[in-house]
Amino acid sequence: MNTSISQFLKQSKIILSALIIFLFIFWALAAAYIAPFSPHYVFTDSASDLEHAFAGPSLLHPFGKDDLGRDMVSRMIWGSRISLFVGFTVVSISVLLGLSIGLVAGYYRGWIDEILMRVIDMALAFPGILLAIAIIAVLGPGIVQTVIALCITGWVSYARLTRGLVLAEWGKTYVQASIALGARPGRMMYKHILPNILAPLIIKSTFGLAGAILAEASLSFLGLGVQPPTPSWGNMLNLGAQYLVLPEAWHMTIFPGFAIMILVMAIYIIGEGARDWLDPHMSTKIE
Incomplete structure (x- = not known):
């Protein structure tokens, strides 16, 4: 009975996490259609909404407004x-690079x-x-620079x-047999060996996705990633921290931080589920 309840709760967590991830992906893909207002400026009655800056959550604005209204x-959603x-x-x-x-x-x-290691x-x-x-300090802040910096630091673990x-x-045996039959190195690597090592790489990349999202938020929070007025959860946290x-102004920090936490937690739960499904014995191998 306890085992059944445990399995049910575990499966429920995975299903809920998958739904959360799909929701965020839908938000990202349909941002231009589902965002109720402009992410940059809001105008009411031809006047700037600055008079309602820091307004708390309401029916029209469930997460409230920021310092510029x-x-x-x-x-x-755009973040x-x-x-x-x-x-x-x-x-x-x-x-791709690490592989x-x-x-x-x-x-x-x-x-x-020896050289590569x-x-x-x-x-x-x-x-x-x-x-x-350090890389962004040389290249300058921005989305492209953030991607380049995180790729340079991310490929080594893969x-x-x-x-x-x-x-x-x-x-x-299958490797030695293929070599004995004269298989070319490229064919050996990508047709024979690669399919047999994909499971740990899939799991590693799932956890890596959560790490990349956290890293981008951290860099944007420090002012080195995505620059305002482009909305990013990291620079929204930075703005909220100033107030x-x-x-x-409590909502300016709570909601972006909660979004990061929920998405990263959902990805980790999916990663753990994938690890248990593909190979329950590889925990110590990939973490």
Whole structure:
């Protein structure tokens, strides 16, 4: 009975998390159609809505208004587009780059593996967020610069994981048989080895998506990511933090922070579910 309840609760969490993620994706894709107001400015009766700045939640504005009288719901809907765009773009590029380098290092080994692993070790020697900040300091703030910085810091973990998985597959019979039959390196790597190591990479990329969203929010909060007036959950948190001393401005911090927490938590739950489904024994291998 306890096991059945536990399984039911676990499945319910995964279903709810999937619905939350699909909701945020829908928000991002349909932002131009479902956002009730402009994310930049709101005008009523031909006058700026500055007189209603910091207005609290209401029926017309469920999340209230910010310091310029802009609708928080609209800005959060448009902000979800930034977070998901950066997250999916960073993970996609990082996986492709890390996967290719890891396959080459694990397959060829020798001096190629040695050089690539030393590059990865040097990259891992720096904390990821600090390295991203240093890169953006050179490139300048912005969406593209944020993606570049997070990709430069993100591919190394995928490369190291891929290399380890390839080395584990190297001694298996199907690999040796394919080599004996004269399979070319490219065919060996992408047709034979890659399909057998995809499960850990899929799980790793799921957790990486949550990490990329958090990293983008952190950089934007520090003023190094997406720049105003473009709405981003990170720069909305930054703006709200400037008015924390005002009791009427509580909603400017609570709602963007809650959105980040809910989305990241949902992605982590999906990642844990995928890990249990694909291979319940790989927990220590990928975290």
